[in-house]
Amino acid sequence: MNHPDRSLANGYAKEEQMEHVTSADGTTIAYDRVGSGSPVILVGGALCDRNSHGPLAEALADEYDVITYDRRGRGDSGDTTPYDVQREVEDIAALLTATGGTTAIYGHSSGAALAAIAAVTLPFSQVVLHEPPYGPDDADTSDDGRQVIEALRDGRNQDAVEQFLLMTGLPKEIAQQVAATPGLADVAPTLPYDFAVMGHALDHGGTPVALLRRVTADTLVLAGTATAPFMIDAAHRITEILPNATYADLPGQQHAVPPEALAPVLKDFLRR
Template identity: 30%
Template sequence: MLSAGAAMVLAGCASTAGTGPRETSDGAVQKEPAAFTQHRFTSADGTSLSYFRHGQGPVLVWICGTLSTWDDWRHVASRLSPRFTNFVLERRGRGASADGAAYALEREVEDVLALMQEAGPGACLFGHSLGGILALEAAAQRPPARLVLYEPPFPISQRIAREAVEFVRTTWKREGPDAALVAAQHRIFRVLTPEQLDAFRQTPQWVKQLGMMETFLREVSAVADLPIGVERFRAVDTATLVVLGDRSPQVLLAEPAHALTKVLPHASLRVLPGQGHVAHVSAPALLARELEAFLTAR
């Protein structure tokens, strides 16, 4: 069995879809989430995008990571629906969201800004993994009411190796998505043991990710090109919660979390015990409690 959060360190990778309630690792019975309604908006470059809405109260905008889709966040968002109106973005190139002619992180930041405009004044913003990078970049331009960053992989002591990204790209073109995803595990993430990787390859989540290799490669390439450090965000004075799992890898995820906590003037760090990069899958009730406590604190 995969350890908590081990399935993929840069992605909200595991689907929470199922039939009927089930018990999660944090001991809570996870019920099927309430229905979300689909809505559309247009980004700055004219791209038509989709988001999914449910709940009542102030708006909370959700931005997922790479190798992830909006529905991976249903269970956590549903738990916050009594207090917040959830706007869960389907990022460009996924599902019903269209794609632009040329990819750049700047276009995705514009997508977040457009959805924040749709949400209106007083909206809070949550970003996971790559979504955390997009959320912080957007917050620097349009401050949300409050900001949550769950393990955004900003490079601190070192970047993701460009050679590793190109190796995965070449593998994808020559051998297909399965071999490429294995190569990404070995060359980029370096978290799973051989036994864990073998187990992961037998899951529906692996099959889901195979269909997302093209968007993954462009996104991880953009992350590999980011400048070292996060000093450029020192002027972001929004109240911010940085979330980190205590089982997450040091260089890729723990270093950025600690660096952001030091740089952002109103940031606090919350370390989730026994969790890694996918607490929305392994402990949705725990993650939802932490988010609600921060977002509703006076």
């Protein structure tokens, strides 16, 4: 679903910038805000916290009021059981209220799938979906997912991260190295949240067709030309499904895109 950004462990965001909102169920959601202009909320994918999009936020801050946040269960945000995808939508709704105005939303990987879910009911001015990892209709990753859940149940968080990274297509040696990154094991218990997001509202196969047809905001779908082929296929597929969507390539880019390559594309779209 998502390759974790190493900035999660490096602590990119400055502590003094952190603010909080309270979600509908009473959960505290931590966020950073940088820049000025029209607001845009950045939604991270699996194993990422608000620091993961810190460099992108800085790259957008000269034109936009950028909000990065810790999804529930991560970083400085709280959590409330039982988990439900709708609670994550309520978290975004609380951030939307905090911006005090019309807001765009950008989501990456499983964060893009969450952004799409939120965009069905929340009034975003524009939506950017960057490689939501919707699988082909004949894909079956249930066994891999069960191995992740079993590792978490046994308290083997690092093994759970490694198994998840293998699911994304990383070679075993690299998956083992990345799984050992300080901080990732602490976020591992939220992996089932991303599984739930990706499985939300599926009406057939691996793509929530009925849900996507309800996203009426102006939408940009992005995919790198060097990313996993199934993600490119998914991006083209959902562009056809979404009512008001355009597609854009990110030439030479893989799943994780440096801000200097991504920010200009986002700015061009958000200026519309």
